Amino acid sequence: MGVIQYNDAAFRALFPAFPSTVQYLPARIQAFWDTATAYISNRSGGCFCGGMTKAQQTLALNQMTAHLLYLSDLVAAGNTPGVMAGATIDKISVTLEPPPAPNQWSWWLNQTPYGQQLLSLLQVASAGGFYAGSGVPGRAGFQFGNGW
Template structure:
């Protein structure tokens, strides 16, 4: 199985928010795609394969791009790096109140929920992982009984 490579046309088709090639050049998107490949392997195998793996990497790249854009534009109040969502602010003596992070199963889930593309990625990963995983030589080792009904 071959490793996936960056496909700008597929990226723009799957994530229309980045469809403008002048605002988002292919080289910039590819740079973020390469970073996304550090989070999600480009090796096309396992329960996340084919179109699903390509979509997952593209969503991760878009998530990273959105977080970077929010941070550089000064709108980082709802980004994890800034500490959370601003719920109140005071001008004199500068006071900022941040909301506590929502109950998430872990920090990675919370981090993904910070952008719409991250939420799509989280839903994809959870959908593909339904039923859990097993480690063994035979599929029946994941069951309560072996094939034929014996233990």
Template structure:
């Protein structure tokens, strides 16, 4: 993925609710969005990038409109103004932040789907390889 060119044309088609936002503002948000996920060579990368940008633009709009992006309102008191929020169920602060918008929730689902598992060899594989001097490590067997 070329991180210097955000797919603005695709973004405008997929997310028409942001047509009123200028190209320069989207480009700045897009460069900032790269801090929230690692660009990879996968097919999902541009989609992930656009979802993070849409998430960040939605949060910015909510804050500008004096809406609360912090969670669901659970209780309200009118006299002496008291408002309580509940956070969506999340395993981490990162997950909680993304669950504040539907675009963030889509991002979490897609990143889980598109992430590539990694394999780290264990002791069984390592015992079959020769070490320095031609000897098998661990005597060629598991301990």
């Protein structure tokens, strides 16, 4: 079991929207990578990877990093993510409403193209789920015999 480290060259190859400029110094991207590990584990192997291969897990970490960077840039530019449900011109009033989504996690990830890619990857990688039990599972993960 190991730890997946941030790779600046690989990140920039995947996401050319974050070029090597003062705005996107490696230290800044590394900070967002570190934040991304709060959502996606960087520990490979065992139950830490949620059934993903190391390549999928690395891609997921890079996508989460890009998602967080993109959201940060939106907020810094004064743009609040969300769907505008209403607006007033005089005395400025804006109403934002989250779009229909099955849950807040999906809604949050759908705020950026990188989050949308990540959500798709997580849905594909997690198909089938996990099974934990004390006996030998039968077909489709159901346990047959004593105890059920």
